Amino acid sequence: DQQVKQNSPSLSVQEGRISILNCDYTNSMFDYFLWYKKYPAEGPTFLISISSIKDKNEDGRFTVFLNKSAKHLSLHIVPSQPGDSAVYFCAASGLEGGSEKLVFGKGMKLTVNP
Amino acid sequence: NAGVTQTPKFRILKIGQSMTLQCTQDMNHNYMYWYRQDPGMGLKLIYYSVGAGITDKGEVPNGYNVSRSTTEDFPLRLELAAPSQTSVYFCASSPLQRGGNEQFFGPGTRLTVL
Numbered sequence: 001d002q003q004v005k006q007n008s009p010s011l012s013v014q015e016g017r018i019s020i021l022n023c024d025y026t027n028s029m030f031d032y033f034l035w036y037k038k039y040p041a042e043g044p045t046f047l048i049s050i051s052s053i054k055d056k057n058e059d060g061r062f063t064v065f066l067n068k069s070a071k072h073l074s075l076h077i078v079p080s081q082p083g084d085s086a087v088y089f090c091a092a093s094g095l096e097g098g099s100e101k102l103v104f105g106k107g108m109k110l111t112v113n114p
Numbered sequence: 115n116a117g118v119t120q121t122p123k124f125r126i127l128k129i130g131q132s133m134t135l136q137c138t139q140d141m142n143h144n145y146m147y148w149y150r151q152d153p154g155m156g157l158k159l160i161y162y163s164v165g166a167g168i169t170d171k172g173e174v175p176n177g178y179n180v181s182r183s184t185t186e187d188f189p190l191r192l193e194l195a196a197p198s199q200t201s202v203y204f205c206a207s208s209p210l211q212r213g214g215n216e217q218f219f220g221p222g223t224r225l226t227v228l
Binding site for chain 1: 118147149154155156157158159162164170172204206216217218219220221222
């Protein structure tokens with residue numbers, strides 16, 4: 001049973017336009033949400049996070065929005081650049097057995113075309 | 115800082131063979147993790163450690179063992195390799211355990227069991 005879902009496996013956008021990556025979760029106990037970016041043959045790298053007590057967090061071109069009632073978050077990239085082409089993972093964290101665990105979605109491949 | 119390093123980068127094993135995947139971090143992080151990523155899937159937690167001498171199981175621990183004798187090293191042992199263990203393995207570390215803190219990932223080890 002997937003607790004973190006990224007229902008779209010891929011997204012293609014034009015350079016300069018907005019990229020919107022979506023993520024849904026099922027567990028109300030998650031209290032932090034993170035986005036990771038992964039290039040081929042590399043490990044994931046942290047991009048941005050948001051606490052469950054907030055509804056928006058912004059860092060440069062990247063903004064994450066959280067809708068707790070809908071159990072939905074999204075990552076907006078504006079403007080999109082060809083270097084943003086990568087696989088993006090949504091992850092949620094919460095306490096389990098006294099330790100924090102990260103639960104990852106399956107990832108979404110973003111392609112930004114020049 | 116080298117960050118999180120993993121060796122080897124690639125390995126092919128025969129069914130029943132054993133091997134150890136090495137992971138070292140030079141950031142003095144207390145928390146370390148092992149994940150596996152199967153094709154088209156998110157990362158799944160195998161084992162984690164909250165400090166030297168302390169380890170615990172994650173979501174998919176069967177067929178693996180870990181040890182944590184120092185802060186820096188967190189090796190993952192496969193005792194009897196099976197085709198189901200064909201995957202990409204990522205080691206990660208983090209300085210804190212709570213607060214949505216980022217985990218720093220190594221470049222991964224691609225393992226094939228034939």
